[in-house]
Amino acid sequence: MIDTVQDGTERRLRWSAACLLIGLGIQFVSLLINHPLAFLAFILIGSPLVLAGAGLYLWSIVIHSER
Amino acid sequence: MVPVFVAITIALVFVFFLFPGVTRQRGGKILAFFPLFILPVAAAGLGGWYHLEQSKRLEFCLSCHVMRDHGRSLYIDNPAFLPAAHFQNHRVPAEEACYTCHTDYTMYGDINAKVRGLRHVYVYYLGNLPRPADIKLYRSYNNRECLHCHEGARSFEEGQIHNADPAIMAAIKANETSCISSGCHDQVHTVGKLNELKFWTPGKK
Numbered sequence: 703m704i705d706t707v708q709d710g711t712e713r714r715l716r717w718s719a720a721c722l723l724i725g726l727g728i729q730f731v732s733l734l735i736n737h738p739l740a741f742l743a744f745i746l747i748g749s750p751l752v753l754a755g756a757g758l759y760l761w762s763i764v765i766h767s768e769r
Numbered sequence: 770m771v772p773v774f775v776a777i778t779i780a781l782v783f784v785f786f787l788f789p790g791v792t793r794q795r796g797g798k799i800l801a802f803f804p805l806f807i808l809p810v811a812a813a814g815l816g817g818w819y820h821l822e823q824s825k826r827l828e829f830c831l832s833c834h835v836m837r838d839h840g841r842s843l844y845i846d847n848p849a850f851l852p853a854a855h856f857q858n859h860r861v862p863a864e865e866a867c868y869t870c871h872t873d874y875t876m877y878g879d880i881n882a883k884v885r886g887l888r889h890v891y892v893y894y895l896g897n898l899p900r901p902a903d904i905k906l907y908r909s910y911n912n913r914e915c916l917h918c919h920e921g922a923r924s925f926e927e928g929q930i931h932n933a934d935p936a937i938m939a940a941i942k943a944n945e946t947s948c949i950s951s952g953c954h955d956q957v958h959t960v961g962k963l964n965e966l967k968f969w970t971p972g973k974k
Contacts, residue, residue: 718805729813730772739890741823
């Protein structure tokens with residue numbers, strides 16, 4: 703049972719890390735380009751993915767502690 | 770510096786992506802809070818600030834080809850042309866010349882400027898793009914933007930024409946007499962007539 707819980711938490715953590723990696727990756731590339739579209743990519747794609755990843759991480763530790 | 774911070778954050782997040790089992794231990798859980806929450810949120814905040822600062826730069830504004838003529842007008846070799854005189858004599862920071870004159874010096878001026886910028890991007894890619902000569906301000910240029918720097922300056926406060934009648938100075942400061950469109954400093958970008966003008970080349974005497 704403990705292993706299942708751990709697996710679930712780790713799976714969510716991995717998803718969280720994946721969202722963060724994609725979001726931060728987009729942000730990183732956008733920071734290297736001084737163009738309005740880079741700014742939009744940062745705001746509309748990178749930042750929501752980073753916030754989703756951070757939110758998923760928080761959710762995963764809250765779910766884990768409830769169990 | 771900010772891109773480096775984001776790159777380091779990516780590297781740390783990658784460790785937790787590869788080895789999520791690190792969080793099985795209590796120490797690992799505490800450690801994960803930094804790369805999976807604190808650092809990404811800080812990176813997003815810092816990145817947003819960095820982008821806002823970069824978006825003030827001349828090359829950012831001129832990266833849309835429709836603005837190229839406006840950029841070219843900064844090199845008109847005639848001091849009567851207001852943007853050119855300000856740019857060439859560094860009365861405004863040369864690398865942030867567009868932003869310095871075209872932001873609102875109000876509490877939310879920066880944010881308003883960025884919202885207008887988003888509208889410009891929409892029009893640029895999805896709307897009907899006007900010819901450079903047809904680009905106009907949304908509303909007449911507010912003297913507040915000029916007075917942000919000129920108010921209190923000797924050349925402005927003691928200027929002969931500004932003081933020819935006591936009512937003039939009051940009208941300028943109240944934005945009732947426009948600095949630009951009242952016939953006094955009305956030579957601005959003039960992008961429709963650039964072919965008729967001489968241009969200054971930096972470094973060439």
